[in-house]
Amino acid sequence: MPGVIDLYRVRGPLFAGIEGRRDRAVYSIIGAPLDATSSYRKGQRWAPRYIREASENIESNGYYVRGPVIEDLAMYDEGDIALPHGDAREAVDRIERVIGEVAGEDRVPVVLGGEHTITLGVLRGLMAAGYSPCVLVLDAHLDLRNDYMGEEVSHATVFRRVLEQVHPDKIVYVGVRAFSEEEAGIAESRGEVEVLYSWDVERMGPINAGTKARLVLSGCRHIYISIDMDVYDPAHAPGVGTPEPPGLRPREVLKILVEAIDDRVVGMDLVEVTPPYDCGGITGVLVAKTIQEVLLALEASRRHRRA
Ligand SMILES: [Mn+2]
Incomplete structure (x- = not known):
C-alpha cells in the first residue's frame, strides 16, 4: 500500500515523471550531456535535464499513435552519464561502455x-x-566531413566516423538540406547511404516520405534512430546548435517517424537541443513530444506483434 511519502514526494525531473523499475524496464532513459565540439552555439550539456522537465509537463497520449499512453511503458530513468566537458573522445568511450551494458541487459537505450x-x-x-x-x-x-577545424571526432563528422568504425547495414537520412561538396560526394558514393532531402519530403508529403523510409529499412533486422532537433524548422525548434532554415514542421516529422518505425528499434538518441538559445521553451516541449510519440509508436508495434 502506498504511504503518504508516495503521494507527496517529488523526485526529479524524471522523464515523463516516471521513476520506473530497472529490473522490469524495456526502455532506459539516459542523459549524455556533452558540448565539447559545438562550433556555433554551445549549451547542449544542459539539455537532458531540460528535456526531462518539459516531458513532465506535457500530456501522456500520442498525437498519431492511438492506444498506449506513456504510463503504460516499462521505462526506467537511469540519470546522466558523467562526461568530461573538454574531451569528446573520452566522452564517446564512456558512452560506449554504459550503452554496451544497458543494451547487453536487453533494454532499449533512449539517449538524451x-x-x-x-x-x-x-x-x-x-x-x-x-x-x-x-x-x-x-x-x-x-x-559526413572527415574533420572539422582539425577535429576528427566532432558533431560535424559523426557519421563519417560511424561509416568507418561502426559499419551499419544501412543509413537512411531524412530532412537533409545543408552539406558541403565533400559530404554530398560521400553520401552519393556509398551504397549503404540513402538520403531523403528536405525538398524530397516537401514534394512527396510526409506519408510517402515515411513509407519510403520504411521500405529502405524493410530488410533490416534492427534499427537505430538518431534525431537531430535541427531537422525541424528553426521556427519550431530555435534552441539548437546550428539552426538551418527552412526545415520540417512538427506534424511532418512525427508522421514520417510513425510511418517508418516499428519494434525492431534497439536504441535512439535526441541530440543538439541547446537550452540557452531556446525561446519560451518551444524546443523543449517539442523534443519531449517527439520522444513520446516515438516510444508510443514502438509500444503500439509491440502490442500489434503480440496480438
Ligand atoms: Mn544537424
Missing part, C-alpha cells in the same frame, strides 16, 4: 544528448552488445 557526437558512442555500445542496426537519421545536416 548532448551534441550529435554522442551517437558514435551509442552505436559503438550497441555493436559491443551484438547489434548491427540500420540507422534512421533525421537531421538538417549530413555530418
Whole structure:
C-alpha cells in the first residue's frame, strides 16, 4: 500500500515523471550531456535535464499513435552519464561502455544528448552488445566531413566516423538540406547511404516520405534512430546548435517517424537541443513530444506483434 511519502514526494525531473523499475524496464532513459565540439552555439550539456522537465509537463497520449499512453511503458530513468566537458573522445568511450551494458541487459537505450557526437558512442555500445542496426537519421545536416577545424571526432563528422568504425547495414537520412561538396560526394558514393532531402519530403508529403523510409529499412533486422532537433524548422525548434532554415514542421516529422518505425528499434538518441538559445521553451516541449510519440509508436508495434 502506498504511504503518504508516495503521494507527496517529488523526485526529479524524471522523464515523463516516471521513476520506473530497472529490473522490469524495456526502455532506459539516459542523459549524455556533452558540448565539447559545438562550433556555433554551445549549451547542449544542459539539455537532458531540460528535456526531462518539459516531458513532465506535457500530456501522456500520442498525437498519431492511438492506444498506449506513456504510463503504460516499462521505462526506467537511469540519470546522466558523467562526461568530461573538454574531451569528446573520452566522452564517446564512456558512452560506449554504459550503452554496451544497458543494451547487453536487453533494454532499449533512449539517449538524451548532448551534441550529435554522442551517437558514435551509442552505436559503438550497441555493436559491443551484438547489434548491427540500420540507422534512421533525421537531421538538417549530413555530418559526413572527415574533420572539422582539425577535429576528427566532432558533431560535424559523426557519421563519417560511424561509416568507418561502426559499419551499419544501412543509413537512411531524412530532412537533409545543408552539406558541403565533400559530404554530398560521400553520401552519393556509398551504397549503404540513402538520403531523403528536405525538398524530397516537401514534394512527396510526409506519408510517402515515411513509407519510403520504411521500405529502405524493410530488410533490416534492427534499427537505430538518431534525431537531430535541427531537422525541424528553426521556427519550431530555435534552441539548437546550428539552426538551418527552412526545415520540417512538427506534424511532418512525427508522421514520417510513425510511418517508418516499428519494434525492431534497439536504441535512439535526441541530440543538439541547446537550452540557452531556446525561446519560451518551444524546443523543449517539442523534443519531449517527439520522444513520446516515438516510444508510443514502438509500444503500439509491440502490442500489434503480440496480438
Ligand atoms: Mn544537424
